[in-house]
Amino acid sequence: MRAPEELAGTPSPQESQRGVAGATLTIGSFTLISRILGFARDILIASLLGTSNTADAFFVAFRIPNLFRRLLGEGALSAAFIPVFTQYHLKSPQEETQEFLNSAFSFFFTILLILLITGEAFTPWLVKITAPGFSRIPAKMALTVSLTRITFPYIFFIGLAVLTMALLNALQRFAIPAFSPVLLNLSMIAALLLAYKKPGAVFFLAWGVIIGGILQFFLQAGTIYKMGWRLKPTLNLFHPGVLETATLMLPSVLGLAVNQINTFVDTILASLLPTGSVSYLYYANRLVQFPLGLFGIALGTAILPTLSRQQTLEDRASFKETFTFGLSLVLFITLPALMWLLIFATPTISTLFQRSAFTWRAAQATGQALFCYALGLGSFAMVKVVVPVFYAKKDMKTPVKVAVITLFLNIILNLILMIPLKHAGLALATSIASTFNLLLLLLILDKRGEGPHWNSLGKATVRNLPPLLGLIAGSLLYVHFLPFHPQQATWEKGMWILGAILQGGALYLLGAWWTKSQELKVLWDILFRKTSMKES
Secondary structure (H helix, E strand, O other): OOOHHHHOOOOOHHHHHHHHHHHHHHHHHHHHHHHHHHHHHHHHHHHHHOOOHHHHHHHHHHHHHHHHHHHHHHHHHHHHHHHHHHHHHHHOOHHHHHHHHHHHHHHHHHHHHHHHHHHHHOHHHHHHHHOHHHHHOHHHHHHHHHHHHHHOOHHHHHHHHHHHHHHHHHOOOOHHHHHOHHHHHHHHHHHHHHHOOOOOHHHHHHHHHHHHHHHHHHHHHHHHHHOOOOOOOOOOOOOHHHHHHHHHHHHHHHHOOHHHHHHHHHHHHHOOOOOOHHHHHHHHHHHHHHHHHHHHHHHHHHHHHHHHHHHHOOOHHHHHHHHHHHHHHHHHHHHHHHHHHHHHHHHHHHHHHOEOOEOHHHHHHHHHHHHHHHOOHHHHHHHHHHHHHHHHOOOOHHHHHHHHHHHHHHHHHHHHHHHHHOHHHHHHHHHHHHHHHHHHHHHHHHHOOOOOOHHHHHHHHHHOHHHHHHHHHHHHHHHHHOOOOOOOOHHHHHHHHHHHHHHHHHHHHHHHHHOOOHHHHHHHHHHOOOOOOOOO
16 A cells, blocks of 8 residues: 555656666566566467467457457556556545545446457448458458457456556566466467367467456456555445546547557558468567567656656646656667667578478568568657656647647558558558658646756767677678578577577677666666565
């Protein structure tokens, strides 16, 4: 429950920065485990299904409830719930905060149940909207509908899990929410192993999705119960805090999740391209999501509770410093990942997926998509830090206006670029649109006088340029003197990729140490327990 010192004030800017960095490391560490298991899952799927019609059908069936989760749950609900709960937690009696929580749980339980029933009733129409090109192959369309009906209940359980995740994050408990996605990957891997090379294996995989969602919810609900909070049903669905949360949530559905909507548009258009295009984009997007999830999304998740607290306590100086530090930290971490992916896109895809039904030709096509997605990695990650600034101030309308403009730009770019570049053009359009989204949001904040400290951010970026140039030079020399051979054994390619990671990482970290990077210093202090950082 709430400790007395929570009401006494707010930590210093330095403590807040270390708190954000420490939470980012916690979230990133568990996300790393989840991503590794996710890649193991995708390797099994690629080996079993390749880039076939069955693979396309499953990815669409999985993407439909997953998209609803990200639009209506993970992004929008967290963004709206955390600032409102923080205000109640810091300024209202404990009983009133618990009453708000009960009402929120009951309200979203009811909404998710209605959404589940509606989705099951209109599944064929959802599939036709999501992948209209599948109508040309009746068997593929029928399979996608069947799989979607199995996977759609995932949104009900994961929606409740997202509510509990938002509560835990608002209370600055980041480890369990960060760990819970591991359960989804374990469930899907177990389903794949049970069904490997059996008839109807893809249906086992779909059921694995449902089980994973159930496990995630119960893990987090149990943690909340142990902390002394209760999720009790109540008929009071329209508590003032719930109405405020719902009001804030509606516009943020589009504003926070513009990248997911871009992915949705990509799926529609990719279904009109040759067979395999949906799968190429899926595998490439999964790989670019690896560093984005480890650092960009982790930092965005970690920074929102701190910004909400500083906004509630009207600590404007600390708010701006936290925002600036978040941007410098995300640039420090994602820029080297961006450059590395550009250089090693196709070799990485080949190493991870090229086996059985996944050919070298499929690896090259997926590598092209990955290269284009990687161009936007910095923008994808920075948006995850910029948007919470608006949400902490309960401004949900501005991001949605920018998102709508960005969506139109993305669709136009898709239609232009998909003709000469096919699926790679769709990935490139997403990167360009996301960069536009980022720049417009920063421009708006700057005009309001709420932008970051540009001088500090510029100095940090310039300070980290030499390490970045060292990584690029070392990686290009690595490729020149040790060419990649796609027909080698998987373990040999794996060693080649490991060598590329180690040499690039070593050069970057040594360069950052030489330039006395402040971001490296903060991360180093936390990793080696030179601070007293603890989750509170």
